[in-house]
Amino acid sequence: MTILVCDKVEKDYTLDSRRIRVLGTVDLVVAKGEFVVIAGSSGSGKTTLLSILSGLDRPSSGRVVIAGKDITDLSEDQLAPLRNTLTGFVFQGFHLIPSLNALENIMFPAELNHDPAARSKALDLLEQVGLAHRQTSFPEQLSGGEQQRVAICRALINDPAIVFADEPTGNLDSENSRVIVDLLLSLHRQRRMTLVMATHSRSLAGRADRIIRIHDGQIVGEERPGA
C-alpha cells in the first residue's frame, strides 16, 4: 500500500535574478511500513527533497501526496494538522524547544492535538528510550545523543504514519549514532511506521529496505540492500 507519492517534483531557487535548480524531476513512491534511505553526498539535494516530501517546503512544480492527500498546494495552516498527526520529523540539529524540558518537548505535539493522554504517552516514550530520569532536564542540560532521543520521542508521540529523519546521526559520535539508529529501527519495526531518512552514512543506508541515490538534485539510482 502506497503512503507517499512524489510525482515529477522540481525545485528552483532564484538568486540575483538567476534561477538555480536544486532538484531535478524527481519521481518516487514509498510503500507503507517501508524504510527508505535517501543517500547522497553533501549538497546533493537530500535535505531539500526531504523537506518537500514532508511538506516543510513547497516544490516549484510537481505533486506530493501523503496517505492519499495531495499536500502540494496546501497552505501553511492546512499543512499544520498533517504535520502534527500524519508525519514526524527528526533533524540533524535536534531542534528541541530550548524553553521546554525533555518531557514538555515530547508532550508538545500531543498537546497541540488536545490529547489528554499527552503526559502519559510522553512518559512511556521517555521510558522506552531510557531517559525517564531526564524528563525535567532542559535541552542545554542534555547530551547530543540524549537530545536526539528526545527528538525521536517527540516525532513519535502522535503515532505518525510516516517519520522523516534528516541526517539524524550527523551531529553524534559513533556510539551515540549506533544507539540512535538502533532505536529508530526498533521503533520502526515495533510500530510498523514508514521511515524516510536522508543520510550519507553507508552503514546506516545498508540497513534500509531501499536506498534512493541522489546526485546534483537528480535520482541517479535505487537499490534494495536486502535483495
Add this chain to the structure above:
Amino acid sequence: MKWRLIFRDIVHSRSQATVFVLCVALSLVCIVAINSFRNDVRQAIIGDARALHGGDILVHSHYPDSPGLAGALEEILTDEGVDGLRTWEFYSVVRRADGKESLLAGIKAVEAGYPLYGQVELLSGGSLATVLKPGQVVVAAAVLERLGLEQGDQLLLGQSSFTIADVISRESLRPVDFFNFGPRILLSADDLPGTELVQGSSRVHYQTLLRLDDAQRIDELAALLQARAIPGQERVSTYATAGSNIKRFFDNLFFFLSLVAVFTMLLAGIGMQSSLAALLRGKERSMAIFRALGATSAFLLRHYLLLVLFLATAGAVIGIGGGLLLERLFLNLFATLLPDNVVVGASLADILEGLGLGLAVVAFFTLLPLSSIREVKPTAVFNKSVVRRRNSRERMVLLACGTFLLGGLVIRQLADLQVGLSLMGGILVLVVSIALLTSLLLSLLARLPEPPLALRQAVRSLLRPGNATRSIVATLASAFSVLLAIYLLQDNLQRNYIQAYPPDAPNLFCLDIQKDQRQGFLQLVGEDVELFPVIRARLTAINDRKIDPQVRPERRGDSLTREFNLSYRDDLQGDEEVIAGGTLYQPGRPDPQAQVSVLDYVAKLGKIEVGDRLSFNIQGVPLTAEVSSIRSRTRSMLYPFFYFLFPEQFLQAAPQTFFAALAVEPGAVSALENRIVNAFPNISTINVSETAAELGEMVNRLAVIVAFLASFAILAGALILVSSVLATRLERIREVVHYKVLGAGSGFVIRVFFFENLLLALFSAGSAVLAGQAAAWGLCHFLLEVPYPPEPVATFGFALAMVGMVVALGLLSSLGIIRRRPALYLREL
C-alpha cells in the same frame, strides 16, 4: 574594504540599525529643541535683564517712600551720571466713556523718560515720550478689543477721561501678559492725581528706577539705599539681583521640560543599547569566523565602534534636525504664552551642544554592548550557542564610569546637582522596582498550574534568553506612568480650582472700598453683603525673634517676609473652625494685651503655636499680639479668609480698606461691575470665575506642552519594544519553526505572540498605573495639598489604551516572523 564591510553589516542588519538610529535621534530631539528654544526665549524676553527690570537700581515698595529713603534718593539723583524716574502701578477698573463696558486693567503711571532701559513699542511707530502727553493714555490692544473702543476714543480712569493716543505693541518690562489680571494702560504720572485712584491704603506698587553711567557704582549705591530703607517694607535691588516672575516662570517651565526631555533621552538610551545588542547578536557568528581567521578582538572592537559612530552620527544629525523642527512647533504650542518677538533658530552653539550631548549619550549606552565583543570566542563557529555575558569586574568598572558620565550630563542639562541626582536616583528606583515586580509576576505565572498551552508558551517566551522583558516593562511603564501622572495632576487641578467652582462661591471680588464708601457700596450691591476690613502689615518678629528678610522659610513659594492682609472680627467665619486654643480669642484678658488668631497654613509656615507673641508693623505702627488660637478652613480658597484675625478694638483705627466677595448670577456680573465702577471709580472688581477660566486655559496649555514632550518618551518605549523583538528574532524564528514543524497552525503561533505581548502590556500598564497614581497622589498630597480622587475610569481607559498599543505593536513587529516557511530556516538553526 573597511567601510564596505561596515556598509554591508548595516545593510544586513538594517532593521536593528534603523531602530538604533531612531533611538539616537529620539534621545536628542527633545533636548535639542528645548535647549535651543530656551536660548531663543531668554534672548527675546529675559536675556537683557536691564530691559526686563527697567533700571540699574530698582526701589520697590507698596507705600510712598519713607523719609529716609526719599532723602537718600534725592541725594543720589543730584549726582551727575545718575538718571531716575518713578512709576506707580496698580489694578483698577477702567470704563468706556458711556459707562456701558468696564475692564480691570494693569495701570502704570510713569514719569517722563520712561523707560530708562528697554522699549515701549507703539503701533504707530512713534516714541512714548512724544505720544504720552497729559490727558492721553496708550493701551494694550486687548483694552480696545474688550471695551469695543478705537484709537482716539475716550477712556475713563477713575475721575478722569483720557484720549487713547496709541496702542502698545511690545513692552520690554512686561514681555508677556499671562501673569497679569488685566491688560496694560500707561499714563503720565502728572495725570495720576486727577484720577483719584490712589488713595490712602490703596494697593499700589511704587517703584523708583535709576540708571547709572558708571556701572561700578551700582552695588555701592544700592547698598546705600538699602541702609536707608525700612527693612521688609522697602526693597532695593539691582538689575542683577532683582527677581522676575517671568524669568522664574520660564526657568521653572524649561527646567520641568528639561526633566521630561532627559527622561526621554534615558529611555531612548535603553532602546539604543537594546537595538545595538540585537545587531551584535546577529553578528556573533561572523565575529567568531573573523576570530577563527585570526582577527584580534581589538580589530572587531574597532570595526563595530566605527559602525556605531557612523550610525550615531546619522542619528545625531536626524535628532538635531528634528529638534530644530520641533522648536518651530513649540511656537504654536507656546502660543499666547510668548510675545511675538520670539524668533526661533539654530545657532552653531545649539548644534554643537546637541552633537556633543548625543555622542556622550551614545557612548554611555553602547559601552556595554560593545565591550561584549571581546567575549566572542572563535569556538562559537562550531557551536551555535549564544555568547554568554559575564559580570566581570571590568564590566562593573565600565558601568560605573558610564553612570558617572551620564550623571554629569544630566546634572549639566538640569543645571541643578540635587535635582539631577534625585532624578537619576528616582528613575533608578522606579526602573528597578518595576523590573523586580515584573520578575516576581513572571515567576508566579510560571508556577501557575497547567495554564493553556499557548499561554504557557508565551510565559516561557517571556523568559527566553536575551529577551528584554524587564527592560521593556520598566521602560514602557516609566514612560506611561509619567504621562498618567501628568494627566491625573492636570485633571485634579482642573477639578479643584476650575471646574469645581462651588455654585454658592463668590464670583465677584471688590477691592479697595474706602471707609466712607461702605454705606453707598452696600446700598448698591445689597445690605446683606459682608465687608471685610483689610489692613496691610508685615510680620516682623515671632517671640521677639526678628524675621530676617534674608532667610526665607518657604512653603509652596510663600514666605513670612511678604506683606499680609490683617483683619478684625469677633467671631469665626462659617467655614472656619478652631483647631488649637479652644476659642477664637481667650476671654478675660486685660485690654492692652492684643490677641491674634492665626490660620493653620501660616502657623505651619512660621511654626507658630498658641501663646506665641507676634510682632507686626502696620504701616509704620508696631503692634504685638499673643496667639490666641489656630484656625483651619473647611472650604476652598475661593471664599475670603485672613491669615491673621484680631479683635476689632486693636485694628479699628488702623489705615484700612474693605473687601467684599459677592455671589452674583453669572450673566449679571458685567452689569454690576459697571454699576460699581461708575459709582466708585477707585474700587477694583475682579471677575473671579472668568479669572479661574483663564487660569484653567493656561493649565491646559501647559499640560498639552508637557504631555506632547512626554509622548516622545512613549515613542522611546515603543522603539525598545521593537528592538527587543529584533534582539530575539532568531529565538522567535526558531520557536515559530519548531511550532510549525510540530504541526502548529499560524493561529497557535499568533495566540502565543498575542499572549506574550498581552502579558508584557499588562505588566507595563499595571506598573504604570501603580507608579503614576503614586506620583500624582504624592504631588497632590504633599506639594499641592489638595484632595486626590484616583480617577479609576480615566485610569482604566489609559491602561486599556496602553495595552492596546503594546499588543498591536508587538504583534505587528512579529508578523514577518509568523509568515515564514519552516524549511527556509531549518538549516540555519
